[in-house]
Amino acid sequence: xxxxxxxxxxxxxxxxxxxxxxxxxxxxxxxxxxxxxxxxxxxxxxxxxxxxxxxxxxxxxxxxxxxxxxxxxxxxxxxxxxxxxxxxxxxxxxxxxxxxxxxxxxxxxxxxx
Amino acid sequence: xxxxxxxxxxxxxxxxxxxxxxxxxxxxxxxxxxxxxxxxxxxxxxxxxxxxxxxxxxxxxxxxxxxxxxxxxxxxxxxxxxxxxxxxxxxxxxxxxxxxxxxxxxxxxxxxxx
Numbered sequence: 202x203x204x205x206x207x208x209x210x211x212x213x214x215x216x217x218x219x220x221x222x223x224x225x226x227x228x229x230x231x232x233x234x235x236x237x238x239x240x241x242x243x244x245x246x247x248x249x250x251x252x253x254x255x256x257x258x259x260x261x262x263x264x265x266x267x268x269x270x271x272x273x274x275x276x277x278x279x280x281x282x283x284x285x286x287x288x289x290x291x292x293x294x295x296x297x298x299x300x301x302x303x304x305x306x307x308x309x310x311x312x313x314x
Numbered sequence: 315x316x317x318x319x320x321x322x323x324x325x326x327x328x329x330x331x332x333x334x335x336x337x338x339x340x341x342x343x344x345x346x347x348x349x350x351x352x353x354x355x356x357x358x359x360x361x362x363x364x365x366x367x368x369x370x371x372x373x374x375x376x377x378x379x380x381x382x383x384x385x386x387x388x389x390x391x392x393x394x395x396x397x398x399x400x401x402x403x404x405x406x407x408x409x410x411x412x413x414x415x416x417x418x419x420x421x422x423x424x425x426x427x428x
Contacts (some may be wrong), residue, residue: 235417237357244318244405244419245357290357301347301359301370302417 203228205293207305214312220278222308224291227272233296236265236276237304239288248289249276252296281312316340318420320406326426327396335391335423337406345409346389347417348381350374350402357405363389396427 206225214220226234235250251258251265251274258265264277278285291305319338327333339346348360361371363381380392389408393400403422410416 237419242421244407244421246419247416250416301362301372302349302357303359304357306356 203303205291205303205305207291207308209308210306211309212311214281214310216281216283216312216314218281218312220281220285220310220312221275222289222291222310223273223275224293224305225271225273226293226303228293228295228303229272230295231293231303233294234265234267234274235292235302236263237290237292239290239307245290278310281310283312283314286310286312316418318406318408318418320404320420320423322423323421324424324426326428329398329427330395333393333396333400333425335393335404335406335425337389337391337420338387339389339406339408340410340418341387343408343410343418345369345411346381346383347407347409348391349405349407349419351405351422352402360391360404393425396425398427401425401427 204227208223236248237245238248239245249260249263249265251267253269256267262279267274289308292302294302321336346363349357351357359372361375361381362369378394382390403424405422406420407417
């Protein structure tokens, strides 16, 4: 019930292309869905987050699409750049209780020049 | 920019030894967390801490683990008797408030148990 499933495990995209990473969750009590970016040797850093009262959130080249009925959300990276090469984790939590983040398995994104 | 700092960056220890990992959360933050990441795997929650007590812990956080906020700035994770499977990157994180606050992670402490 606490799991968050993420796919694909790895993704290779050409510079300028669109990167899409998908996540699905089980627990309908989750009400906060962040995406974290992690570079090698660094801690995860918040990239963008969404709450279930909206279906889409955009910040620059990064967009989260959220489908509450399907219990799925995805990250779209437009005009992908080599500097975007990192591991991306989706996560979910019950924000109102300040509870723990449950992370997906991670997607290693490589953007080729 | 304020940040969560962790020490040591890397610790190598023998199985059965005690290890203490240290963290200095962002100064005005009230909620503190430890997560771990086994190499190549996802980030897993260990424990959350608020108002000088554990507010939630995972099934991973057994009796071998303990947390403490010994003073106004440090937040520590102690592993009493390390096992091979404790080898992982341990991340400290902090949050200003519950609810809408962003969770800030440190750069991690890599623990290698031999």
